[in-house]
Amino acid sequence: MSNISGRKISIRTRILVMVLSLIAFIFLMVLTVFNLLVGEYIKSSVNEQLKDARKLVHYEAIPPKLPSDRQPPPSPESIPDMRRLPVGPMDKAEVMVVSDNYELIFPNSSMAFIQKFDEITALAAQLKHEQVDLQSSEITRVKASDREYYFVSAKMQPNPLGSVSYLVYYIDMTAIKSFASRINIVLLAVMGIAGILAVTLSFFLSGLIAKPVRELTRFAMRIGKGDFSRNTFNYSDIELAELAESMNKAAAQLDTYDKEQKQFFQNVSHELRTPLQVIKCNAEGIEQRILDPEKSSRVIISETDRLSEMVEDSLYLSRIDNITTGSKIEEYDLRELLSNCVERQRSLATDRNIQFVFRFDDQQVNMCCDEKHMSRAFSNLISNAIRYAKTGITLTCHQVSGRITISVADDGKGISNEDLPHIFDRFYKGNGGNYGIGLSIVKSVVEQHHGNIEAQNTGMGTLFTITF
Numbered sequence: 001m002s003n004i005s006g007r008k009i010s011i012r013t014r015i016l017v018m019v020l021s022l023i024a025f026i027f028l029m030v031l032t033v034f035n036l037l038v039g040e041y042i043k044s045s046v047n048e049q050l051k052d053a054r055k056l057v058h059y060e061a062i063p064p065k066l067p068s069d070r071q072p073p074p075s076p077e078s079i080p081d082m083r084r085l086p087v088g089p090m091d092k093a094e095v096m097v098v099s100d101n102y103e104l105i106f107p108n109s110s111m112a113f114i115q116k117f118d119e120i121t122a123l124a125a126q127l128k129h130e131q132v133d134l135q136s137s138e139i140t141r142v143k144a145s146d147r148e149y150y151f152v153s154a155k156m157q158p159n160p161l162g163s164v165s166y167l168v169y170y171i172d173m174t175a176i177k178s179f180a181s182r183i184n185i186v187l188l189a190v191m192g193i194a195g196i197l198a199v200t201l202s203f204f205l206s207g208l209i210a211k212p213v214r215e216l217t218r219f220a221m222r223i224g225k226g227d228f229s230r231n232t233f234n235y236s237d238i239e240l241a242e243l244a245e246s247m248n249k250a251a252a253q254l255d256t257y258d259k260e261q262k263q264f265f266q267n268v269s270h271e272l273r274t275p276l277q278v279i280k281c282n283a284e285g286i287e288q289r290i291l292d293p294e295k296s297s298r299v300i301i302s303e304t305d306r307l308s309e310m311v312e313d314s315l316y317l318s319r320i321d322n323i324t325t326g327s328k329i330e331e332y333d334l335r336e337l338l339s340n341c342v343e344r345q346r347s348l349a350t351d352r353n354i355q356f357v358f359r360f361d362d363q364q365v366n367m368c369c370d371e372k373h374m375s376r377a378f379s380n381l382i383s384n385a386i387r388y389a390k391t392g393i394t395l396t397c398h399q400v401s402g403r404i405t406i407s408v409a410d411d412g413k414g415i416s417n418e419d420l421p422h423i424f425d426r427f428y429k430g431n432g433g434n435y436g437i438g439l440s441i442v443k444s445v446v447e448q449h450h451g452n453i454e455a456q457n458t459g460m461g462t463l464f465t466i467t468f
Helices: 002-007 011-054 117-130 174-224 238-287 293-318 334-344 346-351 371-388 438-448
Strands: 094-099 104-106 140-144 147-155 165-172 329-333 355-360 366-370 392-400 403-410 452-457 462-467
Touching: 011 174, 094 117, 104 117, 117 140, 117 147, 117 165, 147 174, 174 238, 238 293, 293 438, 329 334, 329 371, 334 346, 334 355, 334 366, 334 371, 334 392, 334 403, 346 355, 346 371, 366 371, 371 392, 371 403, 371 438, 371 462, 438 452
Parallel strands: 355 392
Antiparallel strands: 094 104, 094 165, 140 147, 147 165, 329 366, 392 403, 403 462, 452 462
16 A cells, blocks of 8 residues: 555545646636737737828928027927827827937927926936937837837938937837736736635545545455445446446356355365265275175276266366466367267267267358367267257257357257256256256356357257357
8 A cells, every 4th residue: 555655646636736737727828818919919009100100200390400599499380290190099109309319309398397298308318328229210119217118210300500300209008018917917816716716626526536436445345355245325426326336246246156156166065975975885895895896896986987077077167257268269160069079979879879860051150169168068968968868869050140050959858847947057956967067067168159058848858059
């Protein structure tokens, strides 16, 4: 258990990490996309308005700059009318005039009463501080007094004294940037709240999942310890309910198998006791000189053969559930397998004046099977028929539309109605039976090859039918 816990993590931790990772990924994507969209929106709006502003430039409208204090401020008529710009979702572009050494010409100090004069002054000072290239026609971003501006400059015609001035068209984007920042803060706050809710929900969901898993784990451990009692689980989830039902079925099958194994060994012990007792009695009779040695020896040999056959069949039956392990599956002609099984027992049938009748297809009846196990099943059926037949046994082997049918029929007195439902049960002995293993082997071999076997009374004997 320590090794497992050292390498693994709990379901609760896994769910928590996955949910938090998903939420963080989603919010990061939202933040990234939102800020990209805001940036693109600002750029496109600024470009549109500032490009339109440059079209309003009339260099001849600005009077030449006069020397010294006789320089009058530019009149409103000499500045492009910014009201002609198209109305956008943000403030319109505004204009100021600066000299080539970044001195503010318009508005000047005599117009300090106008709105935003201090901001304009700070902007001009920042342009001078950064030594911005006013001859560039590119739209540029600059920050001044905690405000963010986008501007474009246009060179004016020089005055007679050769001085150069520049029109600077600018837009204050501080409000939109502040709005975007507030949105980011709100999104982060929502992410935090969602994270807390996700943690709570993950603990709740993981508890709902982990509890039945722990219950099923304890159930599996009980099964491993030999306790096959079923549990009445009541899970609302379909998958867990199906798993619980499958484990209950597995427990029932293991319980049945365990009981069969115990019954198997009890029956084997009981069946072995009889021939051993006979052997012991005859051996003691010979030792005490109260039994004929010759007759007792024949009895001992007969019982020893019977005992050997019983042990072999019992061992074979104990491995029958795993018959596919190590099996050599090849394609065989079932007619040939049946014929070989008959030949091996023909002398016994001849001693009892029993004849065989074959009704086989002219064409091969091929099937992929384990030759050793299939021959064992056919031999058991034939020996069983020889035991009960009076004069003859009929064997058939046909194949129609991929369906193979094999039958072994004898002309004996048939099976009693009481014995017929149980003749394939292990160690069930009907009237005249040996020790109840032969037919159970036949059934197990047939089922391992995905076939079916049935027995019925025909009124003229017993008919065993195998279908593949």
